[in-house]
Amino acid sequence: MEKKWWKESVVYQIYPRSFCDSNGDGIGDIRGITSKLDYLKELGIDVIWLSPVYQSPNDDNGYDISDYQAIMEEFGTMEDFDEMLAAAHERGIRLVMDLVVNHTSDEHRWFVESRKSTDNPYRDYYIWRPAKDGKEPNNWGSCFSGPAWEYDSETDMYYLHLFSKKQPDLNWDNPAVREEVFQMMNWWLDKGVDGFRMDVISLISKKPDLPDGIPGINGYASFNEPANGPHVHEYLQEMREKVLNRADTITVGECSGVTLEEAKKYARSDGRELNMVFQFEHMDVDADGTNKWSEKKMDLRDLKNVMTRWQKGLEDIAWNSLFWENHDQPRSVSRFGNDGRYREASAKMLATCLYMMQGTPYIYQGQELGMTNVPFENIEDFRDLDSINAYHELTGQGVFSKEEMMRFLRYKSRDNARTPFQWNDKENAGFTSGTPWIMVNPNYKEINAQEQLARDDSVFHYFQKLIRLRKEHEVIVYGTYDLLLPDSKEIYAYTRTLGETKLLVVCNFTAEQAEFEMPGEFLDGKILIRNYDEPKASGKDDISSSENGSAELKNPMMLMPYEAVAVIV
Known part of the structure; x- marks a missing residue:
């Protein structure tokens, strides 16, 4: 397998609005990020993925861009950005921009012109259609509820918006649109950024006839209906030729509705398109059919099935991205772990389970502290x-x-991930001296970076060790993956193999003890990491300390609640 720096890197996502506020206006900003780069350096990450900081009316928290080459006033200035980029590079940290080019803001100058008349030069920068039988052109739904079409009286036509009505979709079939996007990307590369995370990039090519889809819970077809259109790979290959090959970039595509077969095209190892994709099948294991709004808990067997299919399916063909959280997902410890008594144990277990797999790890801000979902009281929150x-x-x-x-x-709710980063136990968790733009999670006095930096057994230091282990052991990055115990509802266990080196990862996903029969070849192995410092009394002689301080492994192993252990031979 070809070795690449981005395969060996760990990426940290920053949501600027909620990371650190430097000027007391209640909104995180670029100078705030710069002030915390030493924290990220200590954690050990290699790359920052920066959620949008471009000029925006902020209808969808910056994912509605009105000027791709300007900085949103709330976040600072382009000079602030340049200083942050230089400071990151000085620390050996690369920076990835969030590329949002499926749509723009309706306040972008292209759309302002486009809606003026049917013969405006910018008209075909967007997707306009007449009414069909007195209604919207088709039954596609917006990601944000309601129809994906907005009527515009100026020209008596509808424009497509797969997201907010203030986010009209660009028409990528127009070569002029692609050229504009490529020029803008090259401008950022010339500035020195190191790559792009591409927002909903699988949606940029629509089927020409815009067919109806299968209606969902609200009567509209899923916004994923247009995913993986007929020209998407052609357009990404053009992007590769005209932009991405100009520099040693890291690229990841957010690919809504992507299948395993499509992912092999997006992220194949021949380097013609992207380095890797974000797929979301594992984010749907707790969905209630097509409805994500539920409290349904996942069945571990479903999760293992999805993760294993992607690990084995992309093996030697393409590359995985590994994530539990991002700005669009709730907190993983509340969702897949236990945010009460076993919060720290389960946060460490989830990290072990995921970041020992093959792929590039993505950590979302606060995940390395085990930050939890938020007790919102009413819709106004x-x-x-x-x-x-x-x-x-x-x-x-x-x-x-x-x-x-x-x-x-x-x-x-996505807002579970968007509350302010919890820096310390002072007012507003040390995020701002002003009034935060969104409520602070009240548990910040117990869960915060200052407390965890000072404590050796904290979630932060566990993440730090996991990151270090990935750099020390090639088997964690490049080894092949094989699942054990596919039918267990309690234990997720798998092996990684690279040449003569083998790694065993065992994770208990429950609040109860669970028994595990370790394969004989690992009984003489070395424990790389485990989230319980000392063997706990369990009624089983599963692990005993040897004179040199390592652990002697015995069968059967009795795993503690949310225990994780990785053994190498």
């Missing part, structure tokens, strides 16, 4: 357009009661 729209639409239609919907939002 939310800022996320998706959550607010879904609440009003689904309660208004009588699909869910207000009480039900609030429970679902507390479990699944």
Whole structure:
């Protein structure tokens, strides 16, 4: 397998609005990020993925861009950005921009011109259609509820918006649009950025006839309906030729609706398109059918099936990205672990389980502290357009009661990941001296970076060790993956193999003890990492300390609640 620096890197996602506020206006900013680069250096990460900082009316928290080559005033200036980039590079940290080019803001100058007339030079920069039978051109739904079409009286036509109505979709079939995008990307590469995370890039090519799709819970077809269109790979190969080959970039595509077969095209090792993709099948293991708004808990067997299919399916063909969290997902310790008594143990276990797999790890800000979901009390506490729209639409239609919907939002809302980073136990968790733009999670006095940096057995230091182990042991990066115990509802166990080196990873996903019969070849192995410092009394002589301080492994092994252990031979 070909070795690449981006395969050996660990990426840390920063959501600027919630990371660190340097000027007391309640909104995180670029200078705040610069002030915390030493923290990230200590953690050991190699790359920052920066969520959008471009000029934006902020309808969708910066993912509605009105100027790709300007910085949002709330975040600072281009000079601030240049200083941050230089400071990151001085610390050996690369920086990836969030590329949002499926759509723009409706306040972007291209769209302002496009809507003026049908013969405007910018008209075909976007997707316009006449009404069909007196209604929208098709039944596609917006990601943020309602139809994916907005009527514009100026020209008596509808424009497509797979997200907010203030986020009109670009028409990538127009060569002029692609040239504009490529020029802008080259401008950022000339500035010195190191690559791009590409927002919903699988949606840029639509089927020419825009066919109806299968209606979902609200009567509209999923916004994933247009995913993986007929020209998407052609356009990405053009991007590779005209932009990405100019520098040694890292690229990851957010690919809504991507299948394993499609991912092999997006991220194949021949380097014609992207380095890797974000797929979301494992984010749907706790969905209630096509409805994400529920409190359903996952079946571990479903998770193992999905993760294993992607690990084995991309083996020697393409590359995986590894994530539990991002700005669009709730906190993983509340979702897949235990955010009460076993919060730290389960946060460490989830990290062990995922980051020992093959692929590039992505850590979302606060995940390395085991930050949790938030006890929002009412809909006014939310800022996320998706959550607010879904609440009003689904309660208004009588699909869910207000009480039900609030429970679902507390479990699944994107705002769970967007509350301020918890730096210390001072006012507003040390995030701002002003009034935060969104509420601070009240548990910041117990869960914060200052406390964890000072404690050797903290979640932070565990993440730090996991990152270090990936750099010390090639088997963690390049070894092949094989699942053990596919039918276990409690234990996720797998091996990694590289030449003569083998690694065993065993994780208990429950709050109960679980028995595991270790394969004989690992009984003489060395424990690389485990999330319980000392063997706990379990009624089983599963691990005993030897004179040199390492552990002697015995069968059967009795795993403690949410225990994780990795053994190398």
